[in-house]
Amino acid sequence: MKKLFRLLALVLVIGALGVWLATGMNRGWTKTLVPIKTLDEVTGIEGITYKKQFVAGVDFLGAAVLGAVVLTGLSFFFRNKNKQPIN
């Protein structure tokens, strides 16, 4: 159980890092909408529309690290099964 919690913590951090890298290493806040600018050629105005897209930010990484710390902390409440009792 101890190992499982620690493994989960590691998977959580590596997974979150992977998502952050894959969505563009955004160093700002997490976004679920991405602005798209479209130029109106007649007026010269740049209109802004939003496309639904998940972009992980540093808050996403922070939450994953926090989750990993909690899981690692919880792992200390479990004893190793393979340890022999001291007589």
Add this chain to the structure above:
Amino acid sequence: MKTRLAILASILLTQAAFAAPQTFDFKDPKGVNSASFRVDAPLEAVNGSANGISGTITFDPANPADTKGKITVTTASMTVPNPMMNGHLHGEMWLEATKYPEITFEAKEVKNTKTTDNVTTADVTGTFTLKGVSKDITIPVKFTYLKDKLGDRVPNMKGDLLVIRSSFSISRKDYNVAPGKFEDKVSDNIDLTLSIAGASAK
């Protein structure tokens, strides 16, 4: 003699018709009109925009100093890319979009007009209303009058276009937007940029 008078009258009437102020409707059928805003914050500046724009402006290309009208932005159309910030923006702490559904600017006076070709720059004084608080402010505005260009934008329609561009700043505490709160997280200053086109059909 009668013919000459008739020709003169028709010329004068035509000139009067061209010189008459035109009313431009800013409800954009193409959805390009937008008002964007920027607020400084420690990690990343908060950038957003609103596309719920409507209103009418009366503009006379021969006399831009007579410009009058009102532009309205729907508060609920304001969008920021972060879902949590979006919720906060429309919520009770910030703009209270349900209670104050509109942000408006009503032009009252136009000064310092300078016209070059079809472009006029001016200082427009008007009443800016945000979250129920109205204040008179003066903002720099650039008007671009595009004669007979409506058909290029909206097929099968004839008329003129008026493009309005303006950038100005307001203080959120002046408009009761979380006054004095979260100033370490979100700046008091809000930068606003308006880029909108209105149509006057013939």
